[in-house]
Amino acid sequence: MADTKAKTHPDRVVLYLALVMLAIGAFFSLTTTVFLSFANLFNLLESYAVTGIFSMGLLVVLVTGGIDISFLATASVVQYLTVLVCRQVGIDDVLFLGLTVAIVIGACIGMGIGSLIYYLDIVSIIVTISMQSVLFGLLMHASGGRSIYNLPAWMFRYGGTHSFKIGDTAYVMGVGPLVLLAMAILTWFILNHTTLGRQLYAFGGNPEAARRLGVNLGRLHLFAYGYLGAMAAVGGITQVFRMEEVVPSSLVGRELDVLAAAVLGGASLMGGRGGVLGTILGVFLIGVLKNGLNLYGVSSYFSDVVIGLVIILAVIATHYGKRKETEVGFV
Amino acid sequence: MSNRSNFWVQLPAIGLPALLAASLAIFGLLLPGRFWSVGAFESMAFQMPELGLLTLAMFLPFVSAGFNLAIIVTANITGIFMAWLWVNMVPSDAGTGLQIFWVALGLLGAMLIACLIGVLIGSLVAYVGVHPILTTLGFMTLIKGVGIFITRGAPVSGMPPVVQFLGTGSFLGVPMPMVVFILTALAMLVLMNRTSFGKYVYMSGSNINATYFSGIGTHRVIIGIYVISSLICVLAGLVMNARFNSARMGYGDSYLLLTVLAIIMGGADPLGGFGKVGGLVLALFVLQIISTGLNLFGVSQHVSLAMWGAVLIFVLAAKFFNRRYYLPWAQRRAAGPDSCSV
Numbered sequence: 001m002a003d004t005k006a007k008t009h010p011d012r013v014v015l016y017l018a019l020v021m022l023a024i025g026a027f028f029s030l031t032t033t034v035f036l037s038f039a040n041l042f043n044l045l046e047s048y049a050v051t052g053i054f055s056m057g058l059l060v061v062l063v064t065g066g067i068d069i070s071f072l073a074t075a076s077v078v079q080y081l082t083v084l085v086c087r088q089v090g091i092d093d094v095l096f097l098g099l100t101v102a103i104v105i106g107a108c109i110g111m112g113i114g115s116l117i118y119y120l121d122i123v124s125i126i127v128t129i130s131m132q133s134v135l136f137g138l139l140m141h142a143s144g145g146r147s148i149y150n151l152p153a154w155m156f157r158y159g160g161t162h163s164f165k166i167g168d169t170a171y172v173m174g175v176g177p178l179v180l181l182a183m184a185i186l187t188w189f190i191l192n193h194t195t196l197g198r199q200l201y202a203f204g205g206n207p208e209a210a211r212r213l214g215v216n217l218g219r220l221h222l223f224a225y226g227y228l229g230a231m232a233a234v235g236g237i238t239q240v241f242r243m244e245e246v247v248p249s250s251l252v253g254r255e256l257d258v259l260a261a262a263v264l265g266g267a268s269l270m271g272g273r274g275g276v277l278g279t280i281l282g283v284f285l286i287g288v289l290k291n292g293l294n295l296y297g298v299s300s301y302f303s304d305v306v307i308g309l310v311i312i313l314a315v316i317a318t319h320y321g322k323r324k325e326t327e328v329g330f331v
Numbered sequence: 332m333s334n335r336s337n338f339w340v341q342l343p344a345i346g347l348p349a350l351l352a353a354s355l356a357i358f359g360l361l362l363p364g365r366f367w368s369v370g371a372f373e374s375m376a377f378q379m380p381e382l383g384l385l386t387l388a389m390f391l392p393f394v395s396a397g398f399n400l401a402i403i404v405t406a407n408i409t410g411i412f413m414a415w416l417w418v419n420m421v422p423s424d425a426g427t428g429l430q431i432f433w434v435a436l437g438l439l440g441a442m443l444i445a446c447l448i449g450v451l452i453g454s455l456v457a458y459v460g461v462h463p464i465l466t467t468l469g470f471m472t473l474i475k476g477v478g479i480f481i482t483r484g485a486p487v488s489g490m491p492p493v494v495q496f497l498g499t500g501s502f503l504g505v506p507m508p509m510v511v512f513i514l515t516a517l518a519m520l521v522l523m524n525r526t527s528f529g530k531y532v533y534m535s536g537s538n539i540n541a542t543y544f545s546g547i548g549t550h551r552v553i554i555g556i557y558v559i560s561s562l563i564c565v566l567a568g569l570v571m572n573a574r575f576n577s578a579r580m581g582y583g584d585s586y587l588l589l590t591v592l593a594i595i596m597g598g599a600d601p602l603g604g605f606g607k608v609g610g611l612v613l614a615l616f617v618l619q620i621i622s623t624g625l626n627l628f629g630v631s632q633h634v635s636l637a638m639w640g641a642v643l644i645f646v647l648a649a650k651f652f653n654r655r656y657y658l659p660w661a662q663r664r665a666a667g668p669d670s671c672s673v
Contacts, residue, residue: 129587132640136637137634137640141637260469260472270462301479312473316459328549330462330463
């Protein structure tokens with residue numbers, strides 16, 4: 001019994017992930033010349049920062065035992081509406097106001113989804129499949145699928161790339177990694193150092209037990225999906241910072257990549273498990289793999305094959321032997 | 332007294348047929364002459380089977396409280412295999428007999444591929460206990476990757492005439508794709524209602540632990556579910572090949588939401604254990620009628636996508652109110668005033 005406990009401990013998953021990542025990193029460093037260079041690593045960090053921000057929000061929902069595949073549609077809607085609202089109200093150069101608008105829109109959409117799940121007592125995957133279609137369909141209809149280049153000034157001022165020097169060489173990087181760091185610390189703090197965080201894990205572990213302990217499940221639903229909505233907003237705006245344009249169809253369709261990363265990091269679809277560090281490692285493990293294979297000259301057509309295999313192997317590794325002896329259901 | 336009161340308890344059961352009749356009547360009135368035409372109904376009968384077969388493929392996992400995200404890619408990859416075989420192997424002047432031989436061989440190969448996919452997915456779900464959403468997510472990524480890698484995303488086109496007949500021809504006035512769908516639905520009906528396997532699927536969906544400790548080999552049942560699900564995907568792939576005269580990764584990508592919508596409208600419980608093939612088929616007809624009607628109105632695909640999502644939420648909300656408020660009220664009414672105090 002003690003042995004199984006040690007195996008399921010979240011720190012173990014993080015340790016294994018870190019080891020796998022080191023091994024893969026070492027392999028690519030030794031076999032390609034470009035992998036272990038600041039330029040490539042910064043590029044990697046920058047490319048996967050937005051995915052990382054989304055995964056922080058998704059992690060909170062996964063911890064409660066829910067699932068959401070509508071968050072990228074939310075992010076796209078937030079991008080579009082934020083630009084419209086900023087134009088209408090005249091917020092042109094105030095970062096704080098612009099971000100507030102984005103986060104409020106995102107959180108409202110998220111809380112709407114959360115209340116549908118809680119008050120109508122519907123399985124989260126089905127609500128979010130529907131909401132993804134509703135949000136994305138309306139967005140494409142409203143925007144006509146056209147990109148917006150005429151953005152408020154604050155999106156350009158704080159976005160784009162910033163150059164800095166290490167030694168004599170200059171490198172460029174956007175704000176994405178910094179935003180990811182901030183969001184990771186925030187999520188980590190909420191999950192591990194607040195009552196709310198404990199309640200989220202308790203809810204995911206056993207909803208009925210949590211309810212009888214006096215945990216307000218309705219409030220937790222609102223918080224978890226609202227938080228994911230807010231993270232979708234932050235991720236969406238960070239993406240706009242990076243690309244300096246709003247493309248309505250650029251994000252939707254990659255939800256399952258984010259889900260795969262969170263699951264690699266030890267989160268379970270049955271709730272109650274997963275942590276910030278593991279999730280971040282999961283995101284960058286996929287990143288390192290894709291980047292390394294690309295440098296290795298493997299056709300980009302082939303990378304989905306590798307990612308699929310990695311997901312399957314990872315879920316086998318994280319689920320094998322986890323089931324109680326008296327149960328035959330899913331873990 | 333009791334007959335009249337029971338009427339209210341039974342009322343929700345006629346919801347779907349009523350919706351079918353209502354949509355037929357409303358579109359008939361709003362689109363005079365255009366909706367009630369041979370052309371419109373023929374195109375519906377040609378379009379529905381792809382979605383219908385994919386929905387049947389989703390149905391078994393759904394009833395067992397699982398999910399199969401890989402149905403569309405399985406249909407794609409088996410379709411590509413068959414198309415590749417036929418394009419490369421069937422001589423252009425082959426007679427009908429030779430063509431049927433190759434079509435049968437292609438189907439056999441595709442079914443082997445589907446069996447392999449189904450056994451792998453089912454084993455992971457049954458023996459390791461990986462959640463079906465995760466398992467099928469992994470296989471969806473893998474299969475899509477393999478399919479895109481071998482085709483480079485390009486379509487494989489040029490089906491033999493026998494297969495093209497399957498997409499455009501009719502048998503006794505019924506379009507061939509519809510014939511394939513009806514036969515599959517009948518087979519599914521028999522499987523779910525007349526075999527012990529069907530009972531085991533319902534039981535596994537309700538409570539898999541209880542089923543296991545009743546002495547039923549649930550592991551085999553789960554593997555069977557995903558194998559059959561993948562085999563139905565082969566038929567969906569065949570119909571898509573026949574209708575488009577080509578195969579490509581990405582055909583039918585947008586059907587996932589609609590399969591879930593049809594199953595839930597048909598009366599299945601998202602938590603598993605309940606759901607009837609008859610309800611599913613009826614729901615598919617309703618969906619196809621609404622879809623064709625909207626199409627004739629010239630509603631854009633994005634608006635219809637948003638609408639399908641809204642409809643799914645509406646159906647679930649209606650079911651919730653039915654379960655929580657309406658049924659208790661109707662049952663109290665049926666029980667009569669005497670039982671109120673009990």
